[in-house]
Amino acid sequence: MLIRRTTxxxxxxxxxxxxxxxxPALADYAKPPEALLKVLKAPPPPMxxxxxxxxxxxxxxxxxxxxIARVAQPYLKLAGVRLEPKNRSRxxxxxxxxxxxxxxxxTLVDVAGGRSTTVTLPQGCAGGAQWSADGRHFVFQNAVDTxxxxxxxxxxxxxxxxxxxxxxxxxxxxxxxWLGGGQNLLVKxxxxxxxxxxxxxxxxxxxxxxxxxxxxxxSSTYEARxxxxxxxxxxxxxxxxASQLAVVDTIHGTVRPVGPVAIYNDVNAAPDGVHVLTESxxxxxxxxxxxxxFANDVAVLDTTTGRxxxxxxxxxxxxxxxxxxxxxxxxxxxxxxxPATLVYAEALDKGDWKVNVPHRDRVLMWKAPFTGKPVxxxxxxxxxxxxxxxxxxxxxxxxxxxxxxxxxxTRIVDVDQPRQEGRLLWDLSSDERYAAPGNxxxxxxANGAPVVRREGNHVFLRGQGASPQGDRPFLDRLxxxxxxxxxxxxxxxxxxxxxxxxxxxxxxxxxxxxSVIDPPNAFVRxxxxxxxxxxxxxxxxxxxxxxxxxxxxxxxxxRQIKKQLVTYKRADGVDLSFTLYTPPGYKEGQRVPAILxxxxxxFANAAQAGQVSGSQQTFTxxxxxxxxxxxxxxxxxxxxxxxxxxxxxxxxxxxxQLEADAKAAVDxxxxxxxxxRNRIGVTGxxxxxxxxxxxxxxxxxxxxxxxxxxxxxxxxxxxxxxxERRSVWQAQDVYLKASPFFYADKIKLPLxxxxxxxxxxxxxxxxxSRKLYQAIRGNGGTTRLVMLPxxxxxxxxxxxxxxxxxxxxxxxxTYVKNAK
Numbered sequence: 001m002l003i004r005r006t007t008x009x010x011x012x013x014x015x016x017x018x019x020x021x022x023x024p025a026l027a028d029y030a031k032p033p034e035a036l037l038k039v040l041k042a043p044p045p046p047m048x049x050x051x052x053x054x055x056x057x058x059x060x061x062x063x064x065x066x067x068i069a070r071v072a073q074p075y076l077k078l079a080g081v082r083l084e085p086k087n088r089s090r091x092x093x094x095x096x097x098x099x100x101x102x103x104x105x106x107t108l109v110d111v112a113g114g115r116s117t118t119v120t121l122p123q124g125c126a127g128g129a130q131w132s133a134d135g136r137h138f139v140f141q142n143a144v145d146t147x148x149x150x151x152x153x154x155x156x157x158x159x160x161x162x163x164x165x166x167x168x169x170x171x172x173x174x175x176x177x178w179l180g181g182g183q184n185l186l187v188k189x190x191x192x193x194x195x196x197x198x199x200x201x202x203x204x205x206x207x208x209x210x211x212x213x214x215x216x217x218x219s220s221t222y223e224a225r226x227x228x229x230x231x232x233x234x235x236x237x238x239x240x241x242a243s244q245l246a247v248v249d250t251i252h253g254t255v256r257p258v259g260p261v262a263i264y265n266d267v268n269a270a271p272d273g274v275h276v277l278t279e280s281x282x283x284x285x286x287x288x289x290x291x292x293x294f295a296n297d298v299a300v301l302d303t304t305t306g307r308x309x310x311x312x313x314x315x316x317x318x319x320x321x322x323x324x325x326x327x328x329x330x331x332x333x334x335x336x337x338x339p340a341t342l343v344y345a346e347a348l349d350k351g352d353w354k355v356n357v358p359h360r361d362r363v364l365m366w367k368a369p370f371t372g373k374p375v376x377x378x379x380x381x382x383x384x385x386x387x388x389x390x391x392x393x394x395x396x397x398x399x400x401x402x403x404x405x406x407x408x409x410t411r412i413v414d415v416d417q418p419r420q421e422g423r424l425l426w427d428l429s430s431d432e433r434y435a436a437p438g439n440x441x442x443x444x445x446a447n448g449a450p451v452v453r454r455e456g457n458h459v460f461l462r463g464q465g466a467s468p469q470g471d472r473p474f475l476d477r478l479x480x481x482x483x484x485x486x487x488x489x490x491x492x493x494x495x496x497x498x499x500x501x502x503x504x505x506x507x508x509x510x511x512x513x514x515s516v517i518d519p520p521n522a523f524v525r526x527x528x529x530x531x532x533x534x535x536x537x538x539x540x541x542x543x544x545x546x547x548x549x550x551x552x553x554x555x556x557x558x559r560q561i562k563k564q565l566v567t568y569k570r571a572d573g574v575d576l577s578f579t580l581y582t583p584p585g586y587k588e589g590q591r592v593p594a595i596l597x598x599x600x601x602x603f604a605n606a607a608q609a610g611q612v613s614g615s616q617q618t619f620t621x622x623x624x625x626x627x628x629x630x631x632x633x634x635x636x637x638x639x640x641x642x643x644x645x646x647x648x649x650x651x652x653x654x655x656x657q658l659e660a661d662a663k664a665a666v667d668x669x670x671x672x673x674x675x676x677r678n679r680i681g682v683t684g685x686x687x688x689x690x691x692x693x694x695x696x697x698x699x700x701x702x703x704x705x706x707x708x709x710x711x712x713x714x715x716x717x718x719x720x721x722x723x724e725r726r727s728v729w730q731a732q733d734v735y736l737k738a739s740p741f742f743y744a745d746k747i748k749l750p751l752x753x754x755x756x757x758x759x760x761x762x763x764x765x766x767x768x769s770r771k772l773y774q775a776i777r778g779n780g781g782t783t784r785l786v787m788l789p790x791x792x793x794x795x796x797x798x799x800x801x802x803x804x805x806x807x808x809x810x811x812x813x814t815y816v817k818n819a820k
Contacts, residue, residue, distance in 0.1 A: 054111065324352050408426065487539045593817045
């Protein structure tokens with residue numbers, strides 16, 4: 001029996017008797033108590049973006065939750081994208097996990113003087129802003145009822161204006177980008193005079209037929225999402241996917257079409273602001289995979305002449321090995337230090353990590369006008385991951401990744417001297433946190449091309465600064481001669497302060513500072529002289545800080561919540577950690593009900609699995625499950641749940657490790673004297689939902705569980721899940737053992753299942769929750785299924801999140817806090 005929507009009062013009555021009866025079919029959405037609702041609806045902190053010159057900071061505040069009326073707008077499902085045909089806006093984010101958030105507020109802050117300017121936004125749904133290379137302007141998209149508009153902002157005044165006559169087509173992204181360092185933009189437009197969309201008259205024109213003629217080759221579970229299902233779908237995909245490229249002059253408002261109309265997937269402007277790399281999708285269209293795997297033509301368009309140069313013609317890639325890459329040219333990008341030079345890779349192992357070869361990839365470079373032949377500039381023993389360019393053409397940083405060992409290498413190379421091997425800079429596990437060197441700090445050349453920031457023989461690195469005490473973000477300076485780093489800045493131990501970017505003034509940089517009680521705010525720091533005797537990991541340079549912004553706390557009542565980082569060990573010696581939150585008014589020695597939240601992660605070895613991540617010093621914000629704190633629960637948050645082992649076979653012991661992770665966390669929380677062992681619930685989302693169902697089925701550590709948007713029968717993801725690379729036919733026992741559906745007869749503890757009815761995340765389709773609910777119900781278990789209308793993998797609408805919190809609170813109150 002499926003109860004789609006019930007009132008909270010009905011849910012209480014049902015839960016009291018431990019069984020399910022049909023509730024009102026058309027009842028309103030439930031709401032949690034006002035204290036929780038107020039915090040749920042509070043605005044999030046803004047996101048900071050420093051302009052490329054370091055003169056102005058843009059603060060972007062997103063809308064917290066749209067209404068269900070917004071989420072329920074009609075849309076089309078077209079080969080991996082969700083499109084609202086009325087105005088051609090995206091109905092989902094690039095990852096397909098929910099409606100893109102509208103911007104609620106833009107604020108410009110002058111770094112030198114601290115003056116703030118609020119930008120008056122147009123009616124509609126504004127998107128995020130993109131800075132021009134000179135920092136004088138920013139652009140953003142704005143979705144209105146019948147189109148997606150283009151708007152330009154003046155950074156000095158905060159005034160914004162619409163570019164008239166521009167109707168953007170954002171279906172595949174890369175919709176708007178700056179051309180060179182000037183005032184021009186490259187945009188994707190809805191083609192002029194396109195006519196009405198294809199219609200099938202509301203009547204099917206034929207069946208959905210697919211065919212495989214015996215050719216071998218894997219196809220990953222995660223390549224299929226909202227795939228095409230008919231000839232009519234193909235026509236709609238071609239119609240809505242078609243774009244006209246155009247050059248927009250942001251000063252004069254002129255729009256100049258360039259090149260032919262095509263289904264442009266990726267477009268990428270060269271540093272010279274003239275050449276544009278285009279990847280255009282071509283038929284026939286597959287019904288088995290999404291548009292990212294469709295056949296496409298790669299070409300370079302000259303925006304001054306309209307002439308194109310063919311680069312590659314790539315076939316449909318519907319047989320790519322799991323965790324592999326397609327054969328043929330891939331990963332096209334521009335060299336930042338040349339006007340128009342392409343760099344790309346080709347697999348030498350058929351794109352299959354299971355093939356043993358001396359080199360997996362070769363890297364090639366091809367200069368405009370693309371009449372000669374590409375030049376090989378590198379061979380990589382492992383998979384090529386890209387190049388970070390510096391302004392010096394002789395100094396670049398080449399990355400490669402060993403998928404089998406979770407291992408990364410970075411070399412300093414001169415791509416113009418390909419016979420030179422280059423110098424090894426970093427060689428470490430990709431799971432490594434404590435010794436992670438950080439990421440390069442980038443700047444922009446005058447033409448807008450990104451390069452690694454360099455001063456003399458030094459480059460700069462920013463990182464999370466993971467440590468056994470939690471994250472302490474840092475800024476380092478790396479000497480390219482000695483390959484040694486010195487620490488310029490490290491967040492204090494009682495705060496969480498991240499590097500944002502360098503100011504235009506020498507020796508000054510911006511940070512984003514927060515603490516448990518202080519909301520995020522921007523600070524300007526000035527480096528002082530080097531100090532002798534700095535401790536390991538600490539900064540050698542003193543710095544003074546001045547507040548640039550003074551943003552207020554939207555939920556002061558949350559500051560009563562306390563949290564601490566807790567470390568402990570698994571039975572086999574693996575180091576683990578969680579953050580323990582205690583509810584407002586908690587008194588030491590008091591035992592309270594608790595909820596454990598986790599998301600299992602995969603590691604190649606135990607050394608990295610046990611490293612602490614996150615910080616207890618961040619400004620406390622309450623996600624839906626954390627709102628239970630306001631109802632008197634402790635939260636055992638982000639508990640470490642590592643699955644450790646060779647990536648080729650780690651899931652052979654998935655269930656055993658899951659149980660060991662849970663037991664270690666519960667025992668530690670109880671031993672601390674905070675948590676009542678007899679009143680603990682568990683919850684998790686997606687892969688964490690699978691974890692929750694398995695812990696309810698196989699352990700007695702918890703009184704009840706809430707699993708959201710999980711995948712409970714792994715045989716329906718037969719070509720891999722998470723980091724499991726074997727198919728169900730190669731590791732049938734592994735798939736069955738990981739699937740709580742096959743243990744539904746053992747699920748006697750109460751389990752609430754919540755799922756979005758429009759979940760398109762491959763592997764967590766809505767039927768997964770429906771089938772597990774039916775299996776538990778049929779075996780006499782205590783369960784409840786809540787399907788949230790119109791919601792994808794992550795729940796977007798305010799009403800849906802209110803329902804989720806109300807359901808979770810009622811379930812845990814009934815079966816955990818007040819359990820008999």
